[in-house]
Amino acid sequence: VFAETPAGRTETIAVPEGPLVLSAVRASLDVAGGTSQAYVIEGEIRFGSTVARAGELLNLGAKPSVEPALAWEDWTGGLATTDPASEPAPFGVGTVGARRPGSAGTPHAALTIQRLDVRVRIEGDLAITEVDETFFNPLSETVEGVYRFRAPEGALLERFGVDRDGGILYGFVKEKQQAQAQYQANVYEGSKEDPALLTWQGPGQYEARLYPILPGATRRVVVRYSEWLARSGEKGERRLYSYPMAFEGTEASAPQIEDLSIEVDVSAANAKQIKPTTAAVRVGDVVVVRDHDMVPRADFALELFDDGSTATRAVRAKHLPDLVALGPEEAKDVRRKGEGEADYIVVPVRATDMPEREAGLDLVLVVDTSAATDKATLRLARSATNALLAHLGKSDRVLVLAGDDRVRPVAPARAELANVDAALKQEVLEGLAKVEAGGATDLAAMLGEATTKVGDSRASAIVYIGDGNSTVGETDLAAIRERMKKAPRLVRLFGLGVGDGANMATLAGLSTGGFAERLTDDRSAARAALRLLEVAEKTTDLGATLDLGPHVERVYPRELGAVSAGETVFVVGRVTGESPTEATLTTARGKSTIKLDVKPSTDLGDLRRRWAMGRLDELLAENAGHAALVDLGVRQGVITPVTSIYVPTSKEMTREQRDQIDRRKRKRVVVTEPPEEQKADKTLVCLLYTSPSPRD
Numbered sequence: 001v002f003a004e005t006p007a008g009r010t011e012t013i014a015v016p017e018g019p020l021v022l023s024a025v026r027a028s029l030d031v032a033g034g035t036s037q038a039y040v041i042e043g044e045i046r047f048g049s050t051v052a053r054a055g056e057l058l059n060l061g062a063k064p065s066v067e068p069a070l071a072w073e074d075w076t077g078g079l080a081t082t083d084p085a086s087e088p089a090p091f092g093v094g095t096v097g098a099r100r101p102g103s104a105g106t107p108h109a110a111l112t113i114q115r116l117d118v119r120v121r122i123e124g125d126l127a128i129t130e131v132d133e134t135f136f137n138p139l140s141e142t143v144e145g146v147y148r149f150r151a152p153e154g155a156l157l158e159r160f161g162v163d164r165d166g167g168i169l170y171g172f173v174k175e176k177q178q179a180q181a182q183y184q185a186n187v188y189e190g191s192k193e194d195p196a197l198l199t200w201q202g203p204g205q206y207e208a209r210l211y212p213i214l215p216g217a218t219r220r221v222v223v224r225y226s227e228w229l230a231r232s233g234e235k236g237e238r239r240l241y242s243y244p245m246a247f248e249g250t251e252a253s254a255p256q257i258e259d260l261s262i263e264v265d266v267s268a269a270n271a272k273q274i275k276p277t278t279a280a281v282r283v284g285d286v287v288v289v290r291d292h293d294m295v296p297r298a299d300f301a302l303e304l305f306d307d308g309s310t311a312t313r314a315v316r317a318k319h320l321p322d323l324v325a326l327g328p329e330e331a332k333d334v335r336r337k338g339e340g341e342a343d344y345i346v347v348p349v350r351a352t353d354m355p356e357r358e359a360g361l362d363l364v365l366v367v368d369t370s371a372a373t374d375k376a377t378l379r380l381a382r383s384a385t386n387a388l389l390a391h392l393g394k395s396d397r398v399l400v401l402a403g404d405d406r407v408r409p410v411a412p413a414r415a416e417l418a419n420v421d422a423a424l425k426q427e428v429l430e431g432l433a434k435v436e437a438g439g440a441t442d443l444a445a446m447l448g449e450a451t452t453k454v455g456d457s458r459a460s461a462i463v464y465i466g467d468g469n470s471t472v473g474e475t476d477l478a479a480i481r482e483r484m485k486k487a488p489r490l491v492r493l494f495g496l497g498v499g500d501g502a503n504m505a506t507l508a509g510l511s512t513g514g515f516a517e518r519l520t521d522d523r524s525a526a527r528a529a530l531r532l533l534e535v536a537e538k539t540t541d542l543g544a545t546l547d548l549g550p551h552v553e554r555v556y557p558r559e560l561g562a563v564s565a566g567e568t569v570f571v572v573g574r575v576t577g578e579s580p581t582e583a584t585l586t587t588a589r590g591k592s593t594i595k596l597d598v599k600p601s602t603d604l605g606d607l608r609r610r611w612a613m614g615r616l617d618e619l620l621a622e623n624a625g626h627a628a629l630v631d632l633g634v635r636q637g638v639i640t641p642v643t644s645i646y647v648p649t650s651k652e653m654t655r656e657q658r659d660q661i662d663r664r665k666r667k668r669v670v671v672t673e674p675p676e677e678q679k680a681d682k683t684l685v686c687l688l689y690t691s692p693s694p695r696d
Contacts, residue, residue: 001029002076005043006254006295017060021046028072036060039072075390076526092150092244093296094221095255096135098143101211102188107146111135113255114218117666118243118262122269122304125231125313125348126603127241129155130224132666137213144187147198147208147221152244153515154570155227156609156638159325160198160645162210163220167663170222171196171647172327173637175630179644186649187211196647200639202497202504202518210647226606230348230568235308239271245296254295261668262289262300271304283669290671311597314347316579320605325637325645328654333635342574344607345552347583347596349571351541351563358458360395361537362417363388364450367432368466368498370404370441377498381465382432383522384496387529388463389428392420399453400428403446404439405472417453441466442473444483447510451487461492461514461536468495468503468510477509478623484510490542490588492562494532496525505641509620513540513562538564541587551577556614563587572611612636 005011007024014020015029015036025043029036038045038058045052050066052058057069093116097107115134120127137143151157161170174182179197186193187209196210206223213219229239243262247254266274267285274282278300280289287302319341323331365388367381385400392398397417401407409415410431411424418424447462454460474480494514495507507516514535517528544560548571555573563569579598584591612632619628626642633643648657 003027003029015060017064018047028075039069041072092152092246092299093255093257094131094133094147094149094223096145096147096210096213096219096221098137098139098145098213100189101142101144101191102184103144109139109143110253110255111137111145111213113257115259116257116261117668118300120241120243120262120264122229122241122264122266122271123603124268124270124315124599124601125229125239126226126315126601126606127229128158128224128226128604128606129243130222132220132222134218134220135213136218137215140215142212142214144209144211145213145219147210149206149208149223150244151204151206151225152227152242153204155204155225156606156613157206157223157225158322158605158609159222159224160196160206160208160639160647161222161662162196162647164194164647164650165658165661165663167661168220168222169647169653169657169661170324171198171645172330173325173634173639173643174327174646175634176200176642176644179646182646183209193649193651195649195652198639198645200641200644203508203516205518206639226604226609228346228348228570228606229304230350231308231313232566233308235310236313236350237305237308239304241302241304243300246299247296254297257294257296258292260289260291260294260296263287263669264302266304269304271306273305275303275305277301277303281671283671286669288669288671309597311595312348312350312583314345314579314596314598315601315603315607316343316345316575316598317601317603317607318343319608320603321608322605322637324660327634328656330634330637331656342553342576344572344603344611345548345575345579345598346570346572346607346610347546347548347594349544349546349560349563349569349585349594351565351567357539360397360458361392361533362454362458362460363392363396363398363536364417364453364460364462365398365400366403366407366446366450366462366464366466367400367410367435368404368441368446368464369402369435369437369439370466370471371438372441372467372469372471373437375437377467378435378437380498380519380521380525382429384465384498384519384525384529385432386429387522387526388532389420389425391529391533394419394421396420397458398424398428400432401446401450401453402432402435403450403466405442405445407446407449410435440472441470443468443470443506443510444474444480447480447493448483448487451484451489451491454489454491456489459537459539461494461532463494463496463532464507464510465496465519466498467501468497468507469501470506476623477506477620480506480510481621484512492536492540492542494536496528496532505620509617513542513564535564538566540564541589544585544587546571547584547586548573549580549583551575552580554611554615556611557617570610572607572614574611609636609638612638613640616640 004026005022011022012019016034026041028039040052050064052066059065096111098109099107114136117132119130159170161168183195183197186195198208232238264287321334399417400410402410411427450462492513495511495516497518519525541563544563552573583594629642633640
């Protein structure tokens with residue numbers, strides 16, 4: 001196992017020879033044949049009077065000994081990196097780093113999270129989460145803050161706002177480059193203006209800039225997002241709400257929250273039983289968690305149970321524009337048009353009775369080595385490949401290809417899928433180390449040829465690792481998709497975008513049945529590899545479509561791409577008449593009828609935004625121009641790869657925007673006495689990563 005313990009306290013782990021005392025340690029522990037061994041990366045480990053420190057190997061047995069370790073094989077695939085420049089993925093709680101005004105460099109200091117209020121309302125299967133944070137600047141200078149935030153998979157960000165005149169001013173959506181220029185014009189050394197800007201970084205990942213943060217002062221940031229809770233169980237009786245707040249980095253990078261409050265209003269959830277997975281109290285219809293001076297080491301989760309249903313529960317909602325998220329002109333236009341828009345419907349599609357497949361996973365990795373790939377990008381691509389290889393099991397097979405306008409095996413003797421062993425890993429990594437970047441980039445050619453390398457008997461996937469920028473052949477998403485339809489078989493595709501210049505919009509559009517994620521360092525590569533393998537090993541129906549009948553039009557996604565065992569895909573469309581009572585699901589295994597139970601809902605515009613994002617994917621697939629993509633985002637008030645959320649300065653605000661400032665007091669539910677288990681120190685003090693072959 002890999003162990004990581006916090007500074008300032010000691011922890012004990014029992015091994016066959018006796019107790020090991022860990023102090024602020026990051027170490028790999030191995031027990032084989034009743035004999036234990038520990039390699040110390042940071043901190044120290046004590047066994048009686050024997051002490052091993054960073055870079056040393058502790059051997060236990062009849063006579064404990066310590067010796068210098070010349071090398072250590074990182075079986076974690078990069079999770080154990082000690083690179084101080086290796087940043088963790090954005091926290092679900094949101095963090096702010098500080099830098100000099102107008103600087104484009106990496107934030108040099110993290111601001112303190114003075115207060116975090118998470119307010120959740122669950123209405124039926126819809127959960128609306130508001131994250132309200134106050135950050136404190138302990139520095140002696142005015143800084144610009146860089147706020148990073150990650151929403152759960154499938155969630156849509158609704159609003160972003162900052163403190164203004166005693167309340168919260170929410171921003172509005174505008175074209176990305178225009179918003180960037182307007183923000184930049186207001187931020188410079190000595191500026192007194194107060195803008196903020198939120199940009200899309202990748203699926204579910206956002207970065208904001210806010211200014212100014214005065215020395216010794218606080219700033220408040222509020223984001224709100226919505227998500228539909230998938231149902232599980234024989235009758236769909238179980239729902240799970242999760243707030244992702246666990247940090248993903250070294251102990252030194254962990255955020256400290258001085259004052260935490262989570263409140264979940266379940267009054268409209270229609271649940272008969274509620275089970276929080278952490279210490280909580282229930283005050284009426286609100287589930288409450290309170291804590292202080294804490295490090296978020298685990299997500300907050302809440303299980304909700306009801307009687308379930310034999311029919312699939314669908315929701316119909318009115319067209320509700322969010323005037324706050326619209327620019328001044330767009331808001332006027334919406335007011336002029338008034339009502340008359342068609343309703344929306346969302347239908348959850350869940351795979352059942354999936355066929356059994358041969359054990360093991362087949363992965364074809366395509367590493368982009370075209371001329372545009374610089375040394376830093378290629379090094380990170382090698383890290384991602386190493387992370388995937390490190391966590392594959394003996395029953396899995398892999399083929400690693402280098403690609404530009406064609407593909408070729410990085411290890412000449414490994415031209416076909418082969419079982420993963422130490423020899424294969426060594427050959428592949430040595431081959432990647434010798435690869436020289438060169439040639440043009442033809443994404444369609446690379447991916448199309450890669451599909452010929454996999455079969456149909458096992459779970460399989462193609463993993464593209466590169467920047468996603470095609471320079472020859474089909475260069476736009478629509479054309480690449482069209483060519484991929486002519487491939488000999490349907491295959492799941494994952495896109496790992498390497499570096500800040502990766503085209504995440506294209507990679508997200510190509511990721512059929514998978515996902516796209518940006519890699520910025522070794523740690524993010526290792527985390528993405530673990531998540532990818534967890535998703536890829538699931539049995540999947542590819543090429544699925546859903547027919548909702550003649551009264552539902554413009555259904556998104558038009559092609560479901562993949563329906564995986566245990567997962568739910570939410571399909572949204574516009575209703576022009578009566579609600580459908582059934583739907584037809586078509587997969588490679590045939591057709592099946594889904595009975596629908598459609599209920600009305602006040603969704604605060606979630607289905608409108610969800611439909612708009614589906615329409616955006618369609619426009620990208622049609623190779624629509626930049627103007628069409630921007631128009632959709634601006635009119636619907638959604639943040640996309642081509643739109644951002646801009647918070648105007650005090651001088652730029654219109655009268656309507658001043659009237660929209662939310663000046664409601666931050667109120668908390670009164671809890672008279674916390675539960676006994678919450679009074680105790682419930683901090684998880686040891687992070688354990690298991691062996692690299694979870695499927696064997």
